[in-house]
Amino acid sequence: MLRDCARAGRLLPRVLAGAALIVTASFVPLAQTTSAHVAHKGLLIEPNDATPGFDKVVDTGMSSDMVGFTWTSMSEASLEVRGLSDAKWGDWTQVDGSPSEAPDATSPEHKQQVGAGPVWLGYGISTIEVRLTTGVAHALTLHALDSRPISAGGGVQPAGADTPLPFITPRSRWSADESLRCPDASYASNVTFAVVHHTVNSNSYGPNDSAALVRGIYYFHTQVNGWCDIGYNFLIDRFGQVFEGRYGGINRAVIGAHAGGFNAGSTGVALIGSFDSSPVPTQTYQSLRSLLDWKLAYHHVDPMGATTRTVADSDCNCQRYPVGSTVTIPTITSHRDLDFTDCPGAFMYALLPQLRADVAMDIGRQGPAQWFCQWDTGFNFGPGMASPAARRDDVYVRGGDGQLWQKVQTPTTTSRWSPLGGYLTSDPDVASWGQGRIDIFARGGDGALWHRWYAGGWGPWES
Numbered sequence: 001m002l003r004d005c006a007r008a009g010r011l012l013p014r015v016l017a018g019a020a021l022i023v024t025a026s027f028v029p030l031a032q033t034t035s036a037h038v039a040h041k042g043l044l045i046e047p048n049d050a051t052p053g054f055d056k057v058v059d060t061g062m063s064s065d066m067v068g069f070t071w072t073s074m075s076e077a078s079l080e081v082r083g084l085s086d087a088k089w090g091d092w093t094q095v096d097g098s099p100s101e102a103p104d105a106t107s108p109e110h111k112q113q114v115g116a117g118p119v120w121l122g123y124g125i126s127t128i129e130v131r132l133t134t135g136v137a138h139a140l141t142l143h144a145l146d147s148r149p150i151s152a153g154g155g156v157q158p159a160g161a162d163t164p165l166p167f168i169t170p171r172s173r174w175s176a177d178e179s180l181r182c183p184d185a186s187y188a189s190n191v192t193f194a195v196v197h198h199t200v201n202s203n204s205y206g207p208n209d210s211a212a213l214v215r216g217i218y219y220f221h222t223q224v225n226g227w228c229d230i231g232y233n234f235l236i237d238r239f240g241q242v243f244e245g246r247y248g249g250i251n252r253a254v255i256g257a258h259a260g261g262f263n264a265g266s267t268g269v270a271l272i273g274s275f276d277s278s279p280v281p282t283q284t285y286q287s288l289r290s291l292l293d294w295k296l297a298y299h300h301v302d303p304m305g306a307t308t309r310t311v312a313d314s315d316c317n318c319q320r321y322p323v324g325s326t327v328t329i330p331t332i333t334s335h336r337d338l339d340f341t342d343c344p345g346a347f348m349y350a351l352l353p354q355l356r357a358d359v360a361m362d363i364g365r366q367g368p369a370q371w372f373c374q375w376d377t378g379f380n381f382g383p384g385m386a387s388p389a390a391r392r393d394d395v396y397v398r399g400g401d402g403q404l405w406q407k408v409q410t411p412t413t414t415s416r417w418s419p420l421g422g423y424l425t426s427d428p429d430v431a432s433w434g435q436g437r438i439d440i441f442a443r444g445g446d447g448a449l450w451h452r453w454y455a456g457g458w459g460p461w462e463s
Contacts, residue, residue: 038177038219039063039146045130046140049073054140055131064125064144066216068117069137070224074099076340077135079116083125093202094274095119097137100260100339101197103227109182109257111226118145118220120202120213143224147216168234168250168291169243174211176218178247182228185248186255188264191299192307193331194292195259196352197270198344203238203278210237213272214245221257231257232270234291240283242291245270251298261311261323262338267295275345289355292332293362303359305331332356384430388438388454396440398424404440404452422450422461 041064045056050071060067067081076099080092097116103109114137121128130142171178205213218230225231232245233256245268248254258268269291271284296303306328313323320338321327332355335343384396393409402423408415426443433439438454448463 037148038215040219040223041144042224043142043144044139045142046137048138050077050132050137050140052132052134055129057127057129058142060126060128060142060144062126062144063123063146064121064128065123065212066118066120066145066147066220067128068115068119068143068145068220068224069095069097069130070113070115070141070143071097071137071139072113073136073138074112074114075136075138077114077116077137078133079130079137080133081119081121081128081130083121084127084129085122085125089129090121090125091202091204093119093121094133094200094276096200096342097135098339098341100341101231101258101335101343103231103257103263107186107255107257107263109226109228113225115220115225117200118143118216119200120205120209120216122204143220145216145219147212147219169211169241171244171247174214174243176215176247180219180222181230181247185229185246185252187248188253188255190265191253191267191295192265192301193267193309193329193333194296194301195262195266195268195338196288196332196334196344196348196355197232197258197268198275198348199235199270199272200274200276200343200345201272203273205238205272207237207239207241210239210241210243210272213237214243227257229257231268233258233267234269234295235272236269236284236287236291237272238281238284240281240287242287250295253299259335259338261313261321262309262329264312265307265309271344271348275347276342277346279347280351285351285355289358289362292355292359296331296359297363301331303332303356303363307331330356332359384428384440386430386432386438388432388436394430394432394438396420396428396430398427398442402445404428404442420452420458422452424450 039062041060041062043058043060045058046054069079076097078094078096080094082090082092095117097114099114214235221227221230229246233254234245235243244250246254246256255264256268257263259266269288271280308326308328311321311323311325311327320340329337332352334349334352335341336349385393387393391411395407397405399405404420404422404424405417406420407417423445424442425445428440428442431439436455440452442450444450444463450461450463452461453459
């Protein structure tokens, strides 16, 4: 049965299992990807307290394109890491760890440790230097990851749309190993705000490295941090590619693990890179803008508004507000507005006022007619669509009650779903061969082919 549909300008198209996407643009499937494996080795590099001045060169004994760190003291710390390649040391990359970027304390995936990273070093690196610059990290462990590349692309790319629309690369296309996550997602009643992050990762990766980066972050969050899934709901690379993060449905209120005390009711978007001293690339900003256009419009969130939240216990002692207090925050906010952290970097933080204004303008304009529809689990009913007049789209689906349902979309109006009767046992086929004419064909409960047409008014069902 049809559960919900939303209209949003600058929609990010994606076809989901158990969901249908209806848009006015045409689509070109992108390249399929191959499966990928993540190799991992954990190395305890300081069994006691690592403090500022700690510096160690580590031979991981494997190709380590990404590295992350964990420690058992529930404290913040900043490290720097670099890799040796062709007898030359690379640049230092800062990686910060804070208990704030984690599940809430009441979540079953909460663990008594802090994770930092993982960060990208490059392929073929096995010798790594690590130094701690601030904070204390007890039982500091280095985690080397080999996240091998997969073919680029994925999702559904629009062709010929009136508005340039980015696409979301689904989990299957970045080769998420679904055996690593918990079987079920957790959901809030609705999404009421968005939290912007950065991953504090090197900005030197290429466009074909991004899927490996996401895969490495996913592995680190689940197998090293012990979380149920990747912490973020979405990730965006420096080239503007958007990736589905946490499992559970991109159009649902999936509870992530990205902002201690504020995970429920939020959608967490992480920009892959570090934006403390580097500006946010234009294509990254535009994809973030487009993603929030759709996500906030879908959940009926005012981008210029505010929401009231009760601060949950995150067990990190890092929230800017006392646990249990009621606070009012912008509906587009950042990690540093909620917890004591520099995330999402000074350059991204400075863009937040503009981001709110841009998303509000986009949603206000609405854009071309675009729809994202959610269907009840276990049903896989496909839509039919035709245009009986200029600048009008009629969408037809078979409901869970067997009836034919219709919605009409024009540039300025949107109808409610209306039942047209009948009892269908197949998805409708819809055509329009002339101005003002609609013909619908479907299999009825008796197995016969049934037909209904519109020409100034609806005719009866005929077999």
